[in-house]
Amino acid sequence: MNRLTSRAIRRFALAGALLCGALVAHAQTETPVGVWQTIDDHTGQPKALVQISADANGDLSGKVIKGLGANDQPDRRCTACTDARKDQPILGMTIIDSMKKTSDGWDGGHILDPENGKVYRCKMHTEDGGQKLVVRGYLGISLLGRSQTWVRQQ
The missing domain is CATH 1.20.5 (Single alpha-helices involved in coiled-coils or other helix-helix interfaces)
Known part of the structure; x- marks a missing residue:
C-alpha cells in the first residue's frame, strides 16, 4: 500500500x-438519562440535582443527589411522605420511577413531590436538543397537573 x-x-x-x-x-x-437541575416553582431558584438513570429494561428512575440553595441540608427528611419514604432522607431518595419510552417522550411512571409528600403520575420529554427536560406531574389526566422545566448539568 x-x-x-x-x-x-x-x-x-x-x-x-x-x-x-x-x-x-x-x-x-x-434521553433524560443524566443529571438535571430542578427549579423551585415559587422562587425560580435552583432547588436540587436529580440523577435519572435507566434500568436493564430501559425504564427510567430518578433520585435526588444534591440539594441546592436552601435545600442543601443533607439531613432533610420527607416528613410529609405517606408511603415507605416517610421520614426518610430526601438526599438519595428515588422520586421518579417506572418511566417508559413512548413515541413522544416518557410516560407511565410516578413522581414524588418531597415538599408535600404527594405522588403524581408523570410524563416527560426533552427539548432544546436534550438540554431541557419538561417534567409533568398530574392527577388522573395530564390536563390536571403542572410542568417544570429542568436543565441538564454537564
Whole structure:
C-alpha cells in the first residue's frame, strides 16, 4: 500500500470515528438519562440535582443527589411522605420511577413531590436538543397537573 492510500484510509477511519462519537453524544442528550437541575416553582431558584438513570429494561428512575440553595441540608427528611419514604432522607431518595419510552417522550411512571409528600403520575420529554427536560406531574389526566422545566448539568 502506498503512502497516499494509507493516509486516505486513516483519514476516512478518523472521520468515521468522529461521526460515531457525535451520533452517540446526540443520542445520549436526547434521553433524560443524566443529571438535571430542578427549579423551585415559587422562587425560580435552583432547588436540587436529580440523577435519572435507566434500568436493564430501559425504564427510567430518578433520585435526588444534591440539594441546592436552601435545600442543601443533607439531613432533610420527607416528613410529609405517606408511603415507605416517610421520614426518610430526601438526599438519595428515588422520586421518579417506572418511566417508559413512548413515541413522544416518557410516560407511565410516578413522581414524588418531597415538599408535600404527594405522588403524581408523570410524563416527560426533552427539548432544546436534550438540554431541557419538561417534567409533568398530574392527577388522573395530564390536563390536571403542572410542568417544570429542568436543565441538564454537564
